[in-house]
Amino acid sequence: MAARRREQPTLDERTPLITDAENAGASSSTPSGNRDDARGQVPTRVAYRLYTSHFLSTWNSRVFEFGAVLYLASVFPGTLLPMSAYALSRGLAAIIFAPAVGHYIDVGNRLQVVRLSIVLQRLVVAASCAIFYLLAIDLPMKRVVKNCLLVILTLLACLEKLCSVLNMVSVEKDWVVIVAGEDYGLLRTMNAQMRRIDLVCKLIGPLFIALIDGISTEAAILVNLGMNVCSVVVEYFSIAKVYYEVPELQETKHSSPTFRRVEPEQHNFFVRVWRACCQGVRQAQGDFGFYFRHQLFLPSFAGALLYLTVLSFSGQMVTWLLSAGYDSTQIAVARTLSVIFEVLATWVAPGLMGKIGPIRAGIWLASSQIICLAGGMAIFWIYASQPLLSASGLVGGTILSRVGLRGFDLCAQILVQEGVAAEARGSFSSIEAAWQNLFEICSYISTIVFSRPDQFKWPALISMIAVGLAGLLYAIFVRIQRGHLLHLPKCIAPERLQRSRERGLDRICSATDF
Numbered sequence: 001m002a003a004r005r006r007e008q009p010t011l012d013e014r015t016p017l018i019t020d021a022e023n024a025g026a027s028s029s030t031p032s033g034n035r036d037d038a039r040g041q042v043p044t045r046v047a048y049r050l051y052t053s054h055f056l057s058t059w060n061s062r063v064f065e066f067g068a069v070l071y072l073a074s075v076f077p078g079t080l081l082p083m084s085a086y087a088l089s090r091g092l093a094a095i096i097f098a099p100a101v102g103h104y105i106d107v108g109n110r111l112q113v114v115r116l117s118i119v120l121q122r123l124v125v126a127a128s129c130a131i132f133y134l135l136a137i138d139l140p141m142k143r144v145v146k147n148c149l150l151v152i153l154t155l156l157a158c159l160e161k162l163c164s165v166l167n168m169v170s171v172e173k174d175w176v177v178i179v180a181g182e183d184y185g186l187l188r189t190m191n192a193q194m195r196r197i198d199l200v201c202k203l204i205g206p207l208f209i210a211l212i213d214g215i216s217t218e219a220a221i222l223v224n225l226g227m228n229v230c231s232v233v234v235e236y237f238s239i240a241k242v243y244y245e246v247p248e249l250q251e252t253k254h255s256s257p258t259f260r261r262v263e264p265e266q267h268n269f270f271v272r273v274w275r276a277c278c279q280g281v282r283q284a285q286g287d288f289g290f291y292f293r294h295q296l297f298l299p300s301f302a303g304a305l306l307y308l309t310v311l312s313f314s315g316q317m318v319t320w321l322l323s324a325g326y327d328s329t330q331i332a333v334a335r336t337l338s339v340i341f342e343v344l345a346t347w348v349a350p351g352l353m354g355k356i357g358p359i360r361a362g363i364w365l366a367s368s369q370i371i372c373l374a375g376g377m378a379i380f381w382i383y384a385s386q387p388l389l390s391a392s393g394l395v396g397g398t399i400l401s402r403v404g405l406r407g408f409d410l411c412a413q414i415l416v417q418e419g420v421a422a423e424a425r426g427s428f429s430s431i432e433a434a435w436q437n438l439f440e441i442c443s444y445i446s447t448i449v450f451s452r453p454d455q456f457k458w459p460a461l462i463s464m465i466a467v468g469l470a471g472l473l474y475a476i477f478v479r480i481q482r483g484h485l486l487h488l489p490k491c492i493a494p495e496r497l498q499r500s501r502e503r504g505l506d507r508i509c510s511a512t513d514f
Contacts, residue, residue: 046179046242047190053238054171055197056231057118061164062205064125067224068132068157070210074217075135076150086154087444091437093158094165098434099288101166105174105426110250111243114170115236121163122232128156129225136217165433171239173429177417178248187417188353191410192346199346199406203339291431296419298477299362300428302470303412304435306405308442309463311373311398313338316447316459323453324391334395341402349407353414362411363478366471369404372397377464381457394460408474439466 069083076082105113131149172194180187213220243249291297310316313335321331345365352361376397383390420428446459 046245047193049238049241050171050175050179050190051193051197053118053235053242054194055201056235056238057121057164057167057171058198058201059205060125060228060231061121061160062201063209063224063227064128064160066206067209067213067220068128068153070213071132071136071217071221074213075132082150086150086157088441089154090157090161091441094161094437095434095441097162098165098430099427101162102169102427102430105166105170105430106423110170110175111240114167114175114239117163117167117170118232118235118239121160121167122228124156124160124163125228126225128153128160129221129228131156133218133221133225136221165430169426169429169433172413173417174422174425175242175249177422177425179242179246181248185354188350188410188414191413191417192350195406195410196343196346199339199342203336288431290424291428294420294428296415296428298473298480299412299415300432301435302366302473302477303409304432304439305466305470305473306409306439307436308439308446308466310443310447310456310459311376311394311401311463313398316443317398320453320456321391321395325388326391334399338399338402341399342406345403345406346410348403349410352407353411358411358414359478359481362408362415362474365404365407365411366474367404369401369408370467370471372401372404373464373467376401377460380460384457412474 068086072083072086131153135146135149172191176190176194177187180190209220209224212223291300294300310320313331318331318335321334322328326334349361349365352364355361356364374397376394379393379397380390383393416429416432417425443459443463446462447456450456450458
């Protein structure tokens with residue numbers, strides 16, 4: 001695997017989409033007629049089925065993720081410990097087992113990988129809902145039994161998170177690229193559509209399950225279970241239709257290595273476990289090393305660093321806004337506006353990439369996010385003595401920054417999709433997901449350390465620094481790839497100034513030549 005990765009072509013050797021921003025418009029306008037007729041008829045029909053499967057998977061994942069928090073709050077009132085342990089375990093599982101997930105994506109059959117993620121995730125959610133229901137109806141049970149059920153729920157949550165990552169990386173980072181083929185305009189469109197699905201599920205899913213939970217926690221658990229069971233058949237066969245209608249998905253990513261047959265050695269159980277652990281550690285080291293050495297490490301890491309934020313209308317910021325004088329209705333309106341701006345980015349970013357290319361579009365959108373957040377932070381600090389005005393400034397800056405955030409995320413995704421070889425996309429994207437989860441955990445740690453509402457300015461400042469650092473890392477990448485950050489006007493371009501000086505010297509010499 002390592003040898004194949006080192007032979008991967010550089011950005012300059014792969015595609016004009018990501019190497020030359022000035023040529024990106026021409027690349028995106030390449031007619032799909034250059035592809036064979038069979039593939040030329042596939043995208044509309046196949047994309048619809050792909051979107052259907054992705055919507056159901058994302059919807060169930062979002063609903064269960066938020067619903068689990070509500071169920072735990074109902075079952076264990078008066079303490080945040082169960083919810084914190086539950087959420088922390090999910091994040092750690094995604095970090096620890098990311099290399100294994102990525103390796104499985106890279107070596108496994110595409111259809112088998114996605115089907116496994118669908119079926120296993122649905123079984124895990126169903127089992128979790130059954131346990132939640134037993135706890136919610138308050139059956140008489142000893143405390144030790146309740147704690148054991150919480151441990152089982154936590155383990156199931158870790159497995160559900162891994163299945164979610166498995167499905168997300170497989171579909172968004174691999175399947176979409178194969179379905180789009182050489183049509184870069186279609187690839188941008190499909191990425192935008194997939195992101196819209198994510199954002200709609202992010203907005204409506206939690207709201208939907210919260211409304212039902214407000215009526216009855218038991219009813220919410222049963223609805224969650226019912227949707228989970230009913231959707232598995234549609235997901236299962238929709239993704240299979242896509243697989244069988246796109247022949248390229250059926251191709252192997254690389255030839256299977258030839259293994260030397262070794263007679264099984266007689267070792268006890270602990271030796272075999274130790275060897276398996278050592279092999280897993282070596283695999284993880286290789287995957288992380290490959291990630292850090294890859295030419296797309298900087299944009300990928302910059303995108304992951306943006307997860308280290310409390311400025312996202314998550315539970316941390318919502319709690320602070322309530323203490324600052326906002327009511328739940330105002331927070332709901334602000335959160336809705338935020339998602340609207342995020343959805344707007346799914347039209348802005350593809351259009352911008354079509355005109356100036358994904359590399360230049362990324363630096364523009366990252367700069368937009370930094371400027372908006374910097375303006376909001378300035379108001380937040382200047383008017384600190386007026387809590388409501390200060391909070392409103394930060395809310396406004398956060399809402400406006402969502403266009404840059406989601407737009408930059410789409411640009412980085414295009415770069416990874418086109419710049420990472422097919423046989424390494426799983427490993428690369430899984431390590432990226434691990435960093436995302438790690439930085440998200442760091443954001444929670446920041447509000448644990450600075451837990452009082454009047455200390456929220458420090459987590460907010462840490463978030464601003466993380467965004468600025470992400471922009472700096474991406475700027476370094478742009479400078480490496482393009483040789484410069486900005487296009488200067490022609491009248492002040494260095495080469496034009498040099499030619500002007502030379503012409504001026506020539507005129508002077510001619511005037512003084514006797």
